[in-house]
Amino acid sequence: MPSKPPALIVWDSCCLIGLFNQEEDKAAGLTYELRECSEGRSALGIASASIGEVITLADGTPAYPVLEQFLDAPFLQILSSNREVGLLASKLGSRFDLRAQPEILQKAIDFGCPKDQKRLKSKDAEILATAIVYNAIRLTTYDPFLRFLGANFIQAEYGIAVDMPASTLLFP
Amino acid sequence: MARQFTAEEHLAGLTLTVRPINDPEKPVDAEDFLHAATRWLASLSSFAIDSGLDVRWEIAELKRSSAVLEVIPVDSTTGIIATSIASGWKTVVRQIEETGMAPDSLNPSTIREIEQFTSEANKLSMSITAGHDSISQHITVSTQKRMKEAVAALPNEEYVQEGTVRGSLAVLNSWNQDERWFRLRIPIAPEKQVRCSYSDESLISALGDTFERLVDVTGLMHYKKSEVWPYLVHVRSVRKVGSFSLDSFLQNLKPFNLPPGHDSVSYIRSMRDAE
Numbered sequence: 234m235p236s237k238p239p240a241l242i243v244w245d246s247c248c249l250i251g252l253f254n255q256e257e258d259k260a261a262g263l264t265y266e267l268r269e270c271s272e273g274r275s276a277l278g279i280a281s282a283s284i285g286e287v288i289t290l291a292d293g294t295p296a297y298p299v300l301e302q303f304l305d306a307p308f309l310q311i312l313s314s315n316r317e318v319g320l321l322a323s324k325l326g327s328r329f330d331l332r333a334q335p336e337i338l339q340k341a342i343d344f345g346c347p348k349d350q351k352r353l354k355s356k357d358a359e360i361l362a363t364a365i366v367y368n369a370i371r372l373t374t375y376d377p378f379l380r381f382l383g384a385n386f387i388q389a390e391y392g393i394a395v396d397m398p399a400s401t402l403l404f405p
Numbered sequence: 406m407a408r409q410f411t412a413e414e415h416l417a418g419l420t421l422t423v424r425p426i427n428d429p430e431k432p433v434d435a436e437d438f439l440h441a442a443t444r445w446l447a448s449l450s451s452f453a454i455d456s457g458l459d460v461r462w463e464i465a466e467l468k469r470s471s472a473v474l475e476v477i478p479v480d481s482t483t484g485i486i487a488t489s490i491a492s493g494w495k496t497v498v499r500q501i502e503e504t505g506m507a508p509d510s511l512n513p514s515t516i517r518e519i520e521q522f523t524s525e526a527n528k529l530s531m532s533i534t535a536g537h538d539s540i541s542q543h544i545t546v547s548t549q550k551r552m553k554e555a556v557a558a559l560p561n562e563e564y565v566q567e568g569t570v571r572g573s574l575a576v577l578n579s580w581n582q583d584e585r586w587f588r589l590r591i592p593i594a595p596e597k598q599v600r601c602s603y604s605d606e607s608l609i610s611a612l613g614d615t616f617e618r619l620v621d622v623t624g625l626m627h628y629k630k631s632e633v634w635p636y637l638v639h640v641r642s643v644r645k646v647g648s649f650s651l652d653s654f655l656q657n658l659k660p661f662n663l664p665p666g667h668d669s670v671s672y673i674r675s676m677r678d679a680e
Contacts, residue, residue, distance in 0.1 A: 238592065238593050238594060238595050239592065239593060241593050245673075246669075246673050247669040247670045247672075247673045248669075249661075249669075250661050250663070250669035250672065250673070251668075251669040251670075252658070253658050253659065253660055253661050254660040254661060254663070254668075254669065255658060255660070256668055256669060259669070264655065267651060267655075268651070271651045276592060276593045278593070286673060286676060287661055288661075288662075289661065289662040290659050290660065290661055290662055291659070291660040291661060291662045291663075292659070293662070296661055296662075299659050302647075302649075302654070303654065305646050305647040305648075305649050306649045306651070306654070307619050307646060307649055308592075309571075310571050310591075310592065310593055311569065311571065313566075313568045313569065313570070313626075315566060315568070315626075315628060315633075316564055316566075316628065316630065317630075317631060317632075317633065347674075349678075350674075350678070354677040354678065355677075356676075356677045357677060366633055367593075367633055368633070375669070375670045376670055376673070376674065377670075
């Protein structure tokens with residue numbers, strides 16, 4: 234009988250940078266999630282779409298050798314984009330184009346999103362769709378627009394949290 | 406002790422008889438027999454699932470030489486013999502053989518399993534009997550042709566793409582040079598085992614040291630529409646996942662380059678907004 238699988242947490246690209254750069258507001262939460270994964274309570278998913286967004290190290294050398302090392306973490310699964318991800322990304326991108334939805338756009342601004350962020354861009358949509366399609370329990374991100382959509386639509390419709398790291402979500 | 410089935414219970418049985426194709430009097434090769442029997446059981450299992458039944462297959466008869474295998478489907482929960490499968494299975498096989506079309510109630514994967522089973526008759530003489538119908542049905546070239554037609558008539562429910570999937574090596578089958586494969590267990594979906602087929606012989610020894618270890622398998626991934634994980638990979642390469650220590654990793658983090666005034670969120674946002 235297969236054992237219960239670890240819950241999947243997917244990281245947005247900003248989490249990779251936030252961890253590697255030890256950003257003050259992010260390092261503790263992200264390290265906490267890594268430890269949860271390392272101890273087998275969760276698994277970490279990285280959308281293949283995220284990997285290419287990290288290009289150069291601060292010393293000017295290419296980032297990929299460091300990324301390769303990280304991607305060898307045994308608790309990590311690279312999540313490929315496939316047909317289902319592509320179709321859902323297209324659907325999300327179309328639905329969350331707020332240029333013709335002024336009321337929702339105003340709510341997004343009130344939530345803290347930049348005024349000029351009026352739609353879900355293709356990379357955002359692909360990463361969000363990846364997390365949904367692979368049945369993640371959360372997409373960890375600090376991006377205000379993704380978090381706004383998570384709080385107002387995605388959590389209710391797809392059952393996935395889209396938010397910053399929060400230990401309470403791992404132990405409901 | 407093996408269960409003794411009554412004559413009435415044998416009426417729920419399904420029998421596969423396998424003989425060498427060139428000389429039916431000679432003993433059948435054990436590997437060929439096991440291969441054909443595996444295909445046969447896979448198609449029966451798929452058919453049982455389509456019939457809404459969860460059964461195990463108890464061996465009711467196993468004879469050597471002109472190898473005969475009889476199995477009886479037994480409900481996994483209640484232990485009661487499932488009598489409907491035998492007649493249903495034979496009817497379906499006969500219908501496809503006569504029309505080249507499968508009934509709508511049959512799942513495409515079952516039709517494919519049946520076709521895979523009948524394709525074993527390329528190198529063996531095979532016949533089946535099922536249930537009350539004691540007449541043997543031979544798997545002939547015509548049967549195979551009709552099965553292929555039934556598969557060809559299926560809507561395209563699959564697609565393929567290149568990709569990589571990580572998992573642990575669960576079962577390794579390298580004994581059949583015509584069809585070498587292993588199964589990959591995906592940690593976040595342990596109920597899903599991906600069949601990975603390969604032809605590169607150099608992989609045999611490499612795979613030996615990776616049993617139950619994590620590997621990244623790269624190749625042509627076959628997906629069923631609406632499913633997340635591939636069900637089959639034609640393997641191009643296998644990479645053992647290297648060792649990793651989280652503590653050591655965290656102590657040696659190298660920062661990424663960000664433009665002045667940006668943090669991770671604003672940097673990623675600026676790249677995505679530039680599209």
